[in-house]
Amino acid sequence: MTQIAKDLAKPLTIFRECRAIRLNWNAHSKKWSVDTESNSTFSCSVLILSAPAPQNVELLEKSNLLEGSDLLSTLRNIQYRPQIVALGILYTPETALWTSTPQEPFELLIDQKMKGLQTSEGYFAAYLDETWSRKYFDSPDPEVSQLIQELLEYRYGIHPQHIQVKRWRYSQCKNPLKETYLKPSALPLYLIGDAFAQGGLIGALKSACSLVQSLKRD
Numbered sequence: 001m002t003q004i005a006k007d008l009a010k011p012l013t014i015f016r017e018c019r020a021i022r023l024n025w026n027a028h029s030k031k032w033s034v035d036t037e038s039n040s041t042f043s044c045s046v047l048i049l050s051a052p053a054p055q056n057v058e059l060l061e062k063s064n065l066l067e068g069s070d071l072l073s074t075l076r077n078i079q080y081r082p083q084i085v086a087l088g089i090l091y092t093p094e095t096a097l098w099t100s101t102p103q104e105p106f107e108l109l110i111d112q113k114m115k116g117l118q119t120s121e122g123y124f125a126a127y128l129d130e131t132w133s134r135k136y137f138d139s140p141d142p143e144v145s146q147l148i149q150e151l152l153e154y155r156y157g158i159h160p161q162h163i164q165v166k167r168w169r170y171s172q173c174k175n176p177l178k179e180t181y182l183k184p185s186a187l188p189l190y191l192i193g194d195a196f197a198q199g200g201l202i203g204a205l206k207s208a209c210s211l212v213q214s215l216k217r218d
Protein backbone atom coordinates (compact mmCIF):
# COMPACT_ATOMS: atom_id res chain seq x y z
CA MET A 1 0.00 0.00 0.00
CA THR A 2 2.77 2.45 0.86
CA GLN A 3 4.24 2.15 -2.64
CA ILE A 4 1.51 4.40 -4.07
CA ALA A 5 2.35 7.18 -1.61
CA LYS A 6 6.09 6.65 -2.15
CA ASP A 7 5.69 7.09 -5.93
CA LEU A 8 3.51 10.18 -5.52
CA ALA A 9 6.04 11.65 -3.10
CA LYS A 10 9.09 11.23 -5.40
CA PRO A 11 9.16 14.85 -6.68
CA LEU A 12 8.40 16.28 -3.22
CA THR A 13 10.63 17.36 -0.37
CA ILE A 14 9.36 15.57 2.70
CA PHE A 15 10.61 16.26 6.21
CA ARG A 16 10.18 13.05 8.22
CA GLU A 17 10.05 12.75 12.01
CA CYS A 18 9.11 16.40 12.09
CA ARG A 19 6.25 17.16 14.45
CA ALA A 20 4.52 20.54 14.15
CA ILE A 21 3.87 21.94 17.62
CA ARG A 22 2.72 25.52 16.99
CA LEU A 23 1.24 27.60 14.19
CA ASN A 24 1.61 31.37 14.02
CA TRP A 25 -0.09 33.74 11.60
CA ASN A 26 1.74 36.97 10.84
CA ALA A 27 -0.89 39.48 9.69
CA HIS A 28 1.81 41.89 8.51
CA SER A 29 3.71 39.54 6.15
CA LYS A 30 0.56 37.43 5.51
CA LYS A 31 2.58 34.28 6.17
CA TRP A 32 2.26 31.28 8.45
CA SER A 33 5.19 30.02 10.44
CA VAL A 34 5.12 26.46 11.72
CA ASP A 35 7.32 25.58 14.70
CA THR A 36 8.43 21.98 15.11
CA GLU A 37 9.52 19.84 18.04
CA SER A 38 13.11 19.87 16.74
CA ASN A 39 13.22 23.70 16.89
CA SER A 40 12.99 24.25 13.15
CA THR A 41 10.51 26.70 11.62
CA PHE A 42 8.77 26.51 8.26
CA SER A 43 7.13 29.43 6.52
CA CYS A 44 4.24 29.34 4.03
CA SER A 45 1.39 31.45 2.72
CA VAL A 46 -1.24 28.68 2.71
CA LEU A 47 -1.43 26.09 5.48
CA ILE A 48 -3.15 22.72 5.01
CA LEU A 49 -3.56 20.52 8.08
CA SER A 50 -3.96 16.84 7.16
CA ALA A 51 -3.35 15.12 10.50
CA PRO A 52 -6.13 13.09 12.17
CA ALA A 53 -8.73 15.46 13.71
CA PRO A 54 -7.63 14.99 17.39
CA GLN A 55 -4.05 15.92 16.46
CA ASN A 56 -5.27 18.94 14.48
CA VAL A 57 -7.35 20.05 17.49
CA GLU A 58 -4.29 19.74 19.76
CA LEU A 59 -2.22 21.83 17.34
CA LEU A 60 -4.92 24.51 16.93
CA GLU A 61 -5.43 24.72 20.71
CA LYS A 62 -1.72 25.06 21.43
CA SER A 63 -1.59 27.82 18.80
CA ASN A 64 -4.61 29.62 20.30
CA LEU A 65 -6.40 29.45 16.95
CA LEU A 66 -10.20 29.17 16.53
CA GLU A 67 -10.68 29.54 20.31
CA GLY A 68 -14.32 29.13 21.33
CA SER A 69 -15.49 28.57 17.74
CA ASP A 70 -18.23 26.07 16.80
CA LEU A 71 -15.81 24.60 14.34
CA LEU A 72 -13.35 23.60 17.02
CA SER A 73 -16.22 21.83 18.85
CA THR A 74 -17.14 20.05 15.60
CA LEU A 75 -13.54 18.90 15.21
CA ARG A 76 -13.40 17.78 18.87
CA ASN A 77 -16.44 15.54 18.28
CA ILE A 78 -14.72 13.59 15.50
CA GLN A 79 -13.73 10.20 16.87
CA TYR A 80 -11.19 7.66 15.75
CA ARG A 81 -10.76 4.01 16.64
CA PRO A 82 -7.39 2.52 17.54
CA GLN A 83 -6.26 -0.73 15.94
CA ILE A 84 -3.67 -3.36 16.76
CA VAL A 85 -2.56 -5.62 13.91
CA ALA A 86 -0.27 -8.64 14.17
CA LEU A 87 1.88 -9.51 11.16
CA GLY A 88 3.15 -13.08 11.17
CA ILE A 89 4.46 -16.04 9.20
CA LEU A 90 2.95 -19.53 9.05
CA TYR A 91 4.82 -22.49 7.56
CA THR A 92 1.63 -24.34 6.71
CA PRO A 93 -1.10 -21.80 5.99
CA GLU A 94 -4.63 -23.17 5.68
CA THR A 95 -6.96 -21.52 3.18
CA ALA A 96 -9.98 -22.16 5.43
CA LEU A 97 -8.52 -19.82 8.04
CA TRP A 98 -8.54 -16.84 5.70
CA THR A 99 -12.00 -17.40 4.30
CA SER A 100 -13.81 -18.20 7.57
CA THR A 101 -15.69 -15.62 9.68
CA PRO A 102 -13.17 -14.22 12.17
CA GLN A 103 -13.69 -15.16 15.79
CA GLU A 104 -13.65 -12.51 18.53
CA PRO A 105 -11.45 -10.60 19.30
CA PHE A 106 -10.16 -10.95 15.74
CA GLU A 107 -11.86 -8.73 13.19
CA LEU A 108 -10.05 -9.81 10.05
CA LEU A 109 -7.48 -12.44 9.09
CA ILE A 110 -5.70 -11.92 5.81
CA ASP A 111 -3.33 -14.13 3.85
CA GLN A 112 -0.98 -11.59 2.22
CA LYS A 113 -0.95 -13.73 -0.95
CA MET A 114 -4.57 -12.63 -1.43
CA LYS A 115 -3.15 -9.13 -1.97
CA GLY A 116 -0.82 -10.43 -4.69
CA LEU A 117 2.34 -10.61 -2.56
CA GLN A 118 4.70 -13.16 -4.16
CA THR A 119 6.14 -15.30 -1.38
CA SER A 120 6.66 -18.96 -0.62
CA GLU A 121 5.96 -18.44 3.07
CA GLY A 122 2.56 -17.81 4.61
CA TYR A 123 2.64 -14.16 5.61
CA PHE A 124 -0.56 -13.12 7.32
CA ALA A 125 -2.12 -10.13 9.07
CA ALA A 126 -4.47 -10.54 12.04
CA TYR A 127 -6.57 -7.46 12.87
CA LEU A 128 -7.81 -7.13 16.45
CA ASP A 129 -11.22 -5.55 17.07
CA GLU A 130 -11.75 -2.11 18.60
CA THR A 131 -12.49 -3.28 22.17
CA TRP A 132 -9.39 -5.47 22.36
CA SER A 133 -7.19 -2.89 20.61
CA ARG A 134 -8.36 -0.18 23.02
CA LYS A 135 -7.73 -2.39 26.07
CA TYR A 136 -4.16 -3.30 25.13
CA PHE A 137 -3.18 -0.23 23.11
CA ASP A 138 -0.61 1.02 25.62
CA SER A 139 0.66 -2.38 26.74
CA PRO A 140 4.25 -3.31 25.87
CA ASP A 141 4.90 -5.20 22.61
CA PRO A 142 6.10 -8.48 24.25
CA GLU A 143 2.89 -8.70 26.33
CA VAL A 144 0.60 -7.93 23.36
CA SER A 145 2.53 -10.35 21.15
CA GLN A 146 2.23 -13.14 23.75
CA LEU A 147 -1.53 -12.54 24.16
CA ILE A 148 -2.11 -12.61 20.38
CA GLN A 149 -0.09 -15.82 20.01
CA GLU A 150 -2.22 -17.44 22.74
CA LEU A 151 -5.43 -16.21 21.06
CA LEU A 152 -4.34 -17.55 17.66
CA GLU A 153 -3.65 -20.93 19.23
CA TYR A 154 -6.89 -20.97 21.24
CA ARG A 155 -9.16 -19.75 18.42
CA TYR A 156 -7.56 -21.41 15.41
CA GLY A 157 -4.94 -23.86 16.69
CA ILE A 158 -2.17 -22.09 14.78
CA HIS A 159 1.37 -21.39 15.91
CA PRO A 160 3.03 -18.63 13.90
CA GLN A 161 6.81 -18.83 13.92
CA HIS A 162 7.05 -15.11 14.62
CA ILE A 163 4.68 -12.16 14.94
CA GLN A 164 5.25 -8.42 14.80
CA VAL A 165 2.84 -6.05 16.58
CA LYS A 166 1.75 -2.86 14.79
CA ARG A 167 -0.55 -0.23 16.30
CA TRP A 168 -2.38 2.86 15.06
CA ARG A 169 -4.00 5.23 17.57
CA TYR A 170 -6.05 6.98 14.87
CA SER A 171 -6.60 4.03 12.57
CA GLN A 172 -10.03 4.89 11.17
CA CYS A 173 -12.44 7.77 11.61
CA LYS A 174 -15.76 6.65 13.15
CA ASN A 175 -17.92 9.68 12.38
CA PRO A 176 -16.48 11.61 9.42
CA LEU A 177 -18.06 14.81 8.19
CA LYS A 178 -19.85 15.07 4.83
CA GLU A 179 -17.88 18.19 3.87
CA THR A 180 -14.83 17.46 1.72
CA TYR A 181 -12.63 19.95 3.62
CA LEU A 182 -12.93 22.89 6.00
CA LYS A 183 -11.72 26.46 5.86
CA PRO A 184 -12.34 27.47 9.44
CA SER A 185 -11.71 31.22 9.23
CA ALA A 186 -10.79 34.05 6.90
CA LEU A 187 -7.13 32.97 7.21
CA PRO A 188 -5.53 30.79 4.50
CA LEU A 189 -5.90 27.67 6.64
CA TYR A 190 -7.53 24.42 5.48
CA LEU A 191 -8.27 21.06 7.06
CA ILE A 192 -8.38 17.87 4.99
CA GLY A 193 -8.02 14.11 5.55
CA ASP A 194 -10.07 11.06 6.46
CA ALA A 195 -12.28 13.06 8.83
CA PHE A 196 -13.97 14.40 5.66
CA ALA A 197 -15.85 13.17 2.59
CA GLN A 198 -17.28 10.10 4.42
CA GLY A 199 -13.84 9.00 5.68
CA GLY A 200 -11.52 6.11 4.92
CA LEU A 201 -8.78 6.14 2.35
CA ILE A 202 -11.19 7.20 -0.40
CA GLY A 203 -12.49 10.03 1.79
CA ALA A 204 -8.94 11.26 2.43
CA LEU A 205 -8.23 11.22 -1.32
CA LYS A 206 -11.50 12.96 -2.21
CA SER A 207 -10.83 15.54 0.48
CA ALA A 208 -7.35 16.40 -0.85
CA CYS A 209 -8.49 16.45 -4.52
CA SER A 210 -11.46 18.66 -3.72
CA LEU A 211 -9.25 21.24 -1.94
CA VAL A 212 -6.68 21.23 -4.77
CA GLN A 213 -9.42 21.88 -7.33
CA SER A 214 -10.83 24.69 -5.24
CA LEU A 215 -7.40 26.33 -4.71
CA LYS A 216 -6.68 26.08 -8.46
CA ARG A 217 -9.98 27.85 -9.22
CA ASP A 218 -9.22 30.76 -6.85
Ligand SMILES: Cc1cc2nc3c(=O)[nH]c(=O)nc-3n(C[C@H](O)[C@H](O)[C@H](O)COP(=O)(O)OP(=O)(O)OC[C@H]3O[C@@H](n4cnc5c(N)ncnc54)[C@H](O)[C@@H]3O)c2cc1C
Pocket residue numbers: 018019020021050051052055056059083085168170171172173192193194195199200201202204
Ligand atom coordinates in the same frame (compact mmCIF):
# COMPACT_ATOMS: atom_id res chain seq x y z
C1 LIG B 1 -4.57 -1.13 9.91
C2 LIG B 1 -5.41 -0.18 9.11
C3 LIG B 1 -6.29 -0.66 8.16
C4 LIG B 1 -7.06 0.22 7.40
N1 LIG B 1 -7.91 -0.29 6.45
C5 LIG B 1 -8.61 0.55 5.67
C6 LIG B 1 -9.44 0.05 4.63
O1 LIG B 1 -9.54 -1.15 4.41
N2 LIG B 1 -10.15 0.96 3.88
C7 LIG B 1 -10.06 2.32 4.09
O2 LIG B 1 -10.69 3.10 3.38
N3 LIG B 1 -9.28 2.82 5.08
C8 LIG B 1 -8.55 1.97 5.86
N4 LIG B 1 -7.73 2.46 6.84
C9 LIG B 1 -7.76 3.91 7.09
C10 LIG B 1 -6.90 4.68 6.12
O3 LIG B 1 -5.59 4.15 6.12
C11 LIG B 1 -6.90 6.15 6.60
O4 LIG B 1 -8.23 6.61 6.61
C12 LIG B 1 -6.06 7.03 5.71
O5 LIG B 1 -4.72 6.58 5.63
C13 LIG B 1 -6.08 8.44 6.26
O6 LIG B 1 -5.26 9.26 5.45
P1 LIG B 1 -4.96 10.72 5.92
O7 LIG B 1 -4.03 11.30 4.92
O8 LIG B 1 -6.22 11.44 6.24
O9 LIG B 1 -4.23 10.59 7.33
P2 LIG B 1 -2.94 9.78 7.79
O10 LIG B 1 -2.55 8.73 6.79
O11 LIG B 1 -3.23 9.38 9.21
O12 LIG B 1 -1.80 10.89 7.74
C14 LIG B 1 -1.73 11.89 8.71
C15 LIG B 1 -0.27 12.28 8.88
O13 LIG B 1 -0.19 13.41 9.74
C16 LIG B 1 0.98 13.27 10.51
N5 LIG B 1 0.87 14.14 11.70
C17 LIG B 1 -0.01 14.06 12.75
N6 LIG B 1 0.22 15.06 13.63
C18 LIG B 1 1.25 15.77 13.14
C19 LIG B 1 1.98 16.91 13.62
N7 LIG B 1 1.64 17.54 14.75
N8 LIG B 1 3.01 17.36 12.86
C20 LIG B 1 3.37 16.76 11.70
N9 LIG B 1 2.72 15.69 11.19
C21 LIG B 1 1.69 15.19 11.92
C22 LIG B 1 1.01 11.78 10.85
O14 LIG B 1 2.31 11.39 11.22
C23 LIG B 1 0.59 11.18 9.51
O15 LIG B 1 1.69 10.93 8.68
C24 LIG B 1 -6.95 1.61 7.60
C25 LIG B 1 -6.05 2.11 8.57
C26 LIG B 1 -5.28 1.22 9.30
C27 LIG B 1 -4.32 1.77 10.31
